[in-house]
Amino acid sequence: MNTCRDCGLELREINVFPFDHRYCIPCGIKHHDFIQGRKNKLKLLQILPLDIKVRLSSQLIKEAIDEFGIDHVYVSYSGGKDSTVLSHIAKQLYPNILHLFANTTNEYSETLQHIKWEKSNNKTNIITVFPIDSKGNLWTFKKVVDYYGFPMFSKRISNAIRTYQHAETQFTKQNSISYLQRNFKKYLPYIDLPISDKCCDKLKKEPLKRKAKELNLNCSIIGILASESYQREQEWVNYGCNVFFIKSDNQCRPLSFWTEHDILAYIEKNNIKISSLYSKGYKRNGCMYCGFGVHLEKDAQNRYEKLRNTHPDKYDYLAFNFGYILCECNIRF
Ligand code: SF4
Ligand SMILES: [Zn+2]
Structure with a gap:
């Protein structure tokens, strides 16, 4: 019923x-x-004008600190431009606020260099977290792909494919097929390929969670923008910026109502140093080999084609280890 x-x-x-x-x-x-x-x-x-946004965002960060205490909150830092802006705002208020950076083993060298610069030259309090599981084993991107499958297309599509492949009942299997048929019909032909959404859990979420638990951190401050994706907009519509005691994790998302244009304007106005990756034609600093969103990249060169020019050794590794799956998924590389 x-x-x-x-x-x-x-x-x-x-x-x-x-x-x-x-x-x-x-x-x-x-x-x-x-x-x-x-x-x-x-x-x-x-x-809203940028200066008012900065004040609102600062207020949201203060609310998180008031609620949980400075020793129990951290900035989730990726080394990208959005989180660098977030870090700048947070450090104006709390200069020594803790940052956690999850090194996924799939980072551009420019991201790692920027993290190093932030730590040693900009006095940012950053702890790097590695994807080591509770038994002390290191998960690498390759290991995750070999074990679970490649993160391809989007989280929702990869999740549906993984659910289909690991379904214990015919009912669950059929549900996954119906879900794909309803929402992502053109991805049905890829349903039997080694694709999975587990990567982020293994390389980012679980290591950060483990470290947060170890350090008794109860709230993360995250630099996501609602304008980035439909899913992020939905999150804001349903929960707003400060999501405390509603979901399993407490999150402060003080840049939710910022736009890409605001981020660039703030960087310019405050003369903020960002990763040199952005000066090499990249618009994002995410994981090098990640396949999420790659099929939607309409530029003359997608992220893998850019990689071939900017980081030929990393490209060779990609082509050698994952070329087969990119071919099967009709992704240019
Ligand atoms: S962003 Fe992509 S490659 Fe990086 S951890 Fe998440 S799924 Fe894996
Ligand atoms: Zn009703």
């Missing part, structure tokens, strides 16, 4: 909200109005 997720009423053809089958008509209208209101609010925040 299908029931409305708000009021629990049994859903039938006659009372189901036509635009969202999870709700009855009155709850569906209420939910729709709520979402629309939040989206409008986000748009208003996104057009």
